[in-house]
Amino acid sequence: MSDLHTPVLSWYAEHARELPWRGPEATPWAVMVSEFMLQQTPVSRVLPVHEAWLTTWPTPAALAAAPSGDAVRAWGRLGYPRRALRLHASAVAITERHGGEVPDSYEELRSLPGVGDYTAAAIASFAFGRAHAVLDTNVRRVLARAVSGTEFPPVSPTRAERDLALSLVPAADPEVWAVAVMELGALVCTAVNPSCERCPIAAQCAWLAAGRPAHTGPPRKAQTYAGTDRMCRGRLLAVLRDADGSVSRASLDAVWPDPVQRERALASLVTDGLVVRRGQRYGLPD
DNA sequence: GAAACGTGGGC
DNA sequence: TGCCCAAGTTT
Structure with a gap:
């Protein structure tokens, strides 16, 4: 290459x-x-x-x-x-x-x-300014396309990806290379509708040369959100963020109808340390 | 290694 | 309109 x-x-x-x-x-x-x-x-x-x-x-x-x-x-x-x-x-x-x-x-x-x-x-x-393989989602996608010829990288980082990224780290100004590849992935070599016509390494890109073949392999995991505990946690924490001090149970109950899920979410927030109970009231931690 | 973990914007 | 995605980490 x-x-x-x-x-x-x-x-x-x-x-x-x-x-x-x-x-x-x-x-x-x-x-x-x-x-x-x-x-x-x-x-x-x-x-x-x-x-x-x-x-x-x-x-x-x-x-x-x-x-x-x-x-x-x-x-x-x-x-x-x-x-x-x-x-x-x-x-x-x-x-x-x-x-x-x-x-x-x-x-x-x-x-x-x-x-x-x-x-x-x-x-x-x-x-x-240290020399490291900075392997984020942008860099992984750029290298997957340019070098491996696939639209997307593997689900989780592999040894091969790390070795490749490390082999590309230059001795001079390694931090500039790291941010530059990342920026290319963020602005040009995007996940959806990449701008190959504006890409500085289009001539070297294995994926483009292959005709931009569609992703094969396992479907990329969809993130469900509506109705989940995550959404419930978000609603509960929003009440506490927007309050001055502590809030009553009733004000938390008001933002989520299912009491079982609500209790579970609140308990998990307490476990995480995001919420503390003070008597009959709840608030953000000290 | 899979699953959990928030939120909002783009197509 | 939904689905997909966004400089990941932790358990």
């Missing part, structure tokens, strides 16, 4: 979005906050919350000093609010174990709550 780096880097230099967590002015903490928020959530929805978050909590120590419930409330409607709890817990760990500084090694990052393989590699790369 001919070189992918030159065309991808040239394309990125011209078409990269200006995002507040990119560039020299972004602190490692700003990068870390963005990576938590961007897990399964689009950039457009993250932007305003990220800005407000950094204004309120400009450092890990600032967040660590706040009640975790404040983090859950500030998370707003980004979804998957356990991420807010884990980001808060990470801030506490950074304050206690790392002197308030976001650690710069993959291993130390990986040990923080809510930081998995992708996020550890992303923070180490984007915030500290």
Whole structure:
């Protein structure tokens, strides 16, 4: 395969979005906050919350000093609010174990709550310029198409994907390569209706050369939501986010008709630490 | 390894 | 109108 780096880097230099967590002015903490928020959530929805978050909590120590419930409330409607709890817990760990500084090694990052393989590699790369295979859904799709000739990557990351991604990490400016491939997947090599006519590596793309064959293999799992416990949890937590202090049982009962499912969802929220019971009332945690 | 975990926008 | 998707992690 001919070189992918030159065309991808040239394309990125011209078409990269200006995002507040990119560039020299972004602190490692700003990068870390963005990576938590961007897990399964689009950039457009993250932007305003990220800005407000950094204004309120400009450092890990600032967040660590706040009640975790404040983090859950500030998370707003980004979804998957356990991420807010884990980001808060990470801030506490950074304050206690790392002197308030976001650690710069993959291993130390990986040990923080809510930081998995992708996020550890992303923070180490984007915030500290470390060389890592940053394998997110965008990069996996780009490599699946360009190199493997398939429309979509496997359901979960494989050893072959990691080896391939690692083999492509350049010695010079590895963090630029990482963000450039990711950006290509986000803007051009999209999951639906990819813009191959605008793609800088169209000439090298195995999938395009094969005539863009449709995905074969197992159907990609559909996400059901309506009527699920997840939806119920979301409704219950929205009541608590929008309330000043604690709320009564009645105000929770009002947003979900099925009492069995409602009880189950509320109990799971308490188990997760997203909700605390205070006597006969409920609220966000301290 | 499968399933759970929120929310909103695009086609 | 629904279905699919979005910089994943945890159990």
